[in-house]
Amino acid sequence: xxxxxxxxxxxxxxxxLGSLHVTDDGKKLFNNPYAWxxxxxxxxxxxxxxxxxxxxxxxxxxxxxxxxxxxxxxxxLHFFEKFPQFKKNELYLTGxxxxxxxVPTLSVRILDGPANINFKGFAIGNGYLDVDMLAxxxxxxxxxxxxxxxxxxxxxxxxxxxxKASQETCNFVGNYSQDCTSEGLDVSYDPTCxxxxxxxxxxxxxxxRKAIHIPSHxxxxxxxxxx
Numbered sequence: 277x278x279x280x281x282x283x284x285x286x287x288x289x290x291x292x293l294g295s296l297h298v299t300d301d302g303k304k305l306f307n308n309p310y311a312w313x314x315x316x317x318x319x320x321x322x323x324x325x326x327x328x329x330x331x332x333x334x335x336x337x338x339x340x341x342x343x344x345x346x347x348x349x350x351x352x353l354h355f356f357e358k359f360p361q362f363k364k365n366e367l368y369l370t371g372x373x374x375x376x377x378x379v380p381t382l383s384v385r386i387l388d389g390p391a392n393i394n395f396k397g398f399a400i401g402n403g404y405l406d407v408d409m410l411a412x413x414x415x416x417x418x419x420x421x422x423x424x425x426x427x428x429x430x431x432x433x434x435x436x437x438x439x440k441a442s443q444e445t446c447n448f449v450g451n452y453s454q455d456c457t458s459e460g461l462d463v464s465y466d467p468t469c470x471x472x473x474x475x476x477x478x479x480x481x482x483x484x485r486k487a488i489h490i491p492s493h494x495x496x497x498x499x500x501x502x503x
Contacts, residue, residue: 277321277348279373279404281339283500284328285320288372290475294320302477317362319355323348323378329490329497345381352382353391369398376403411449416441432456472499 278285290298295311298304312318324339324347325332356363367386371379379398386395404410415432418424424432433439435455437446448456478484480496 277323277369277371277375277378279371279375279378280327280500281324281374281377282327282502283373284497285322286328286479286497287472287475287499289320290479291470291472293318298474298478300474302474305478317365321348321351323351327501329488329494331494341377341381344378345385348378348382349385349389352386352393356391356393363392364394366394366396368396370400371398372401372403374404376400376405379403408447408449409443412443412446415446415448416443475499 278288288294290296293308293310293312295308295313296305297308299306322328322330324330324344325337326339369379369383379400383395383398386393415424419429429441432448433441433446436448476496476498
């Protein structure tokens with residue numbers, strides 16, 4: 277499961293661990309030699325409803341964490357009902373970003389639920405668990421891995437940490453000091469962000485939508501949705 281919240285797991289399929297990736301020009305697919313399905317059966321779950329090509333019949337669909345975990349659990353049960361040959365397989369849940377919420381809450385549903393699912397564990401990459409702690413620790417990580425130079429680190433320590441760099445004194449995410457903010461903004465590299473326009477171009481083609489059975493009333497695919 278990808279995170280966001282509100283980001284499509286198809287992005288993970290086509291840019292990370294899926295069997296097929298999209299060329300930079302968005303015109304065709306190519307095989308990913310590092311795909312996870314070489315060693316396992318992988319389900320990419322679009323969650324919550326409204327993300328990617330997924331949709332809800334109710335326009336006022338609720339997407340709080342508890343409701344989303346229940347809907348994810350129902351989706352998993354429906355999968356095993358439709359494909360019972362996989363039910364005895366070992367199940368591992370994986371996620372990134374807000375998957376740090378999706379994955380543990382779904383795991384609890386599985387462990388507490390009546391269904392006999394062969395659940396073995398979960399893995400989370402760069403999980404969104406505590407936004408302040410995560411944002412602050414990333415700056416330390418970048419410095420100690422050589423991604424932030426000594427002069428920038430000195431300025432960050434001065435303006436964001438009161439002169440002493442520690443988890444207790446530094447506040448990189450909620451600091452209202454203009455000096456701290458300006459130092460934090462002036463660290464971008466090229467490219468400044470991920471570009472998923474190639475996936476968007478390929479997957480929203482009418483022939484592709486038809487091939488993967490997307491109803492005509494469903495919105496175009498995008499990486500993330502905030503509605």
